[in-house]
Amino acid sequence: MTSHITELTKYLKYVFNDFFVIALLFFIGALAFAYGNLLQHLSGGQPWEQGVILLGLVGGLQLGNLATLIQAPDQVFLAPQEFAFPSYLKRAYWYSYALSGCIQLLIWFVLLPFVSLSLGFQSLQLKELLLLMLVLKGGLLDFQVGQLYLARPLTTIARISGAWLLPFGITAVAVLGWPLVSLLLGCGYLAGVLYWSRERSVALNWKWLVRTESRRMQRLYQIFALFTDVPTLPARPRRRRWADSWLRWLQQDQAHLYLNLYFRSFVRNSTESDLYVRVIFLGTIILLCLSNQLMAIIIAWLLIYMTGVQLTPFAGYFRQNSLLQIYPVTGAEQAQNFHQFYVSLIGIEIILFSLATWWGTSSLWSGAVTLAGGLLLLFGLIKTVVRHQLNKNRRETYAD
Template sequence: MHNLFQHRLVDHWMQLTKYLRYVFNDFFVIALMFFVGALGLAYSNFLRGLTPHQWWQPIIIIAVLELGLQLGRLATLIMAPDRVFLAPQEGQLQGYFRQSFIYSLLMAGLMQAGVWFALLPFVSVSLDWNLIQLAMGFCLSLLLKWDWLSYQFWTLRNHQRLTWWRQPLFQWFLPLLIFSMGITVNLWVAFGLATGLLIISGWLIQKQVPPLNWQGIVAAEQLRILRIYRFFALFTDVPTVGPQPKRRAYLDRFFRRIPQNQHHLYTNLYVRTFFRDGETSSMYVRLLVVAAVILFFLDNSVVAVIVALTLLYLTGIQLRPFFTFFANNVFTRLYPVQTSDQVRNFRQFWQWLLVIELVLEVVVLLLGKAPISAAFISMVSGSVIIWWLMTRFVRKSQEQEGNNYRKETIK
């Protein structure tokens, strides 16, 4: 049991490095170098013209520290079968969880060091802090991260249903209060509050008695691993990452407006799946946000039109495979619905999504720095692209349906 965590940690890192080689490929590393270089140059130019002691500077510092504090979770490396095989040896797992806490604290400390290192020039210029104050600020962020990990460690043996405000209190509100006090009032007072909070957390942990909350431990670790693998899934296929549909009952009023008849069966399926599935809808929303942010700051009409049309076309290409989402579902073959109805339903749904993106791009161009002519050209050209995508999709679908009919006839 003493070496169990070390063995699992080695296996865990071997699994991560297997995917990291797909993330840090040659093209990504080159793009990352250019991005970091450009960001560093812009950051340096921004600091040169910065006037200290502005009212908005402490707000930026507190917000960045608060968001940086959320990086890193308690890594227990507990698996689902452990609730059966390790439960009888629960009394011998104190050293295991102590090692997991130390490892999590070290990794979180590295993340806090990275956040503080990036924020250090801005803090030094904005607040005129000396070296001792800068070191105290970093220690304060480490203490608050220790507090947050201690709260997660406390939940390992907690079987009671927690009130809704308890986790936001320890995760967001108390760190926000202490950071605000340290930045605007006195660092020593904030340091003392963080230390007192850590002592209280340790006292609550010492009061706990077995058994462990195995269900909560397994669920928390699976969620942590899933978040890591979702990042890897942006670069390569990860078998352990699957769709996680959500009910979204607040959309039922919208779903009821869709005609509930045989001719709109696939419309209901596509719309409900799109909004309840976390992959396609999140991809679509991310592309909308990227398009809106980029187009808002473009002032060259030619570049704005090219970017708007390119992003619209890329969104259409990314949404096209959604047509085959139900291809592996055998029950859809029992529906008394023609393939032409499925094609028509998907074309209407796909067209609406692209029209929404086109309208958003035109509105952003009108509100941004680009000329009005760029918005008009984007609207006309985007309409042509949508029409071409829809026409090509219907033609390809009809050809595929004809080929399938001929094969069935030959058989």
């Protein structure tokens, strides 16, 4: 636990840097302003309002999974002590429930005025809704604990039914105006999950335990990878034949050797390319739906910054490949090729976000500010973060 918290603290200091905190404050302020305007126009009792509340509550229940902190080598050492493992899982459960409970409390607090105005809930009903969220979250975590003792993993339909459909139906009863009935149903759901988990097999399913924890940490590392290099995030190369035709425009000569390598490795590296495409896709959709100019510009700059930081460690992608060290290519040519690779990807993002901001806000001025600020941000990243990364790679190469 101590090493896990230390590791998270190490990455969080890169996530909550000065630039991100300032941008986050502006974003929260703009979002709160837009949320306040939305509350003023609520009429109450509309189906779409009930749908938003239901999706917000059910989606919030899925945030925060069981954290066991078990790694693959632990099976060898912990298997002889499996009889004592339930006590460890109990501590892991309460640790996960404490974090998840804070998330549920935050979601409830954010939705509090929306629920009050839309559904007309009073103080007692709002408290019942909060208790319902905490009870359902406890049931979901117990559902995950019970799966660890199954000889075979549950089918997809069974997992969706237990983790999504049942909480959805129970929460829908509360949104329709019967929070107390929904709370009683939630207690029944929790009791049923506890009874089901008590009837589980005695043997612990180590493969499922390691797999689920590995997936949970991978999702967490992917968030950290938006801000800094994460060595524990493994690369999964994948051949994408459709991209070959798009890469033919690259010059095939010695001076552009690393430019070809960077682009082809980036396309085949699912960790880096998937994050890049995901940020651009989601960012474009969000900007197209935003009409607030200030919020749209800040979000666009923030996403550009995160993508730029995410791509920076890719400069040292080939440092451990000893065969590339014998190529007749100087370090200056490699750095120049990485600059071209870096500017191309960030430039595409800047153009798309500028057009999306222009379209979403119906303001050419907003699109121009996004474009100008994005270019200045790109210049600053190249002069600071990218230069530092290239110098670091050069020192490590000489040290090797």
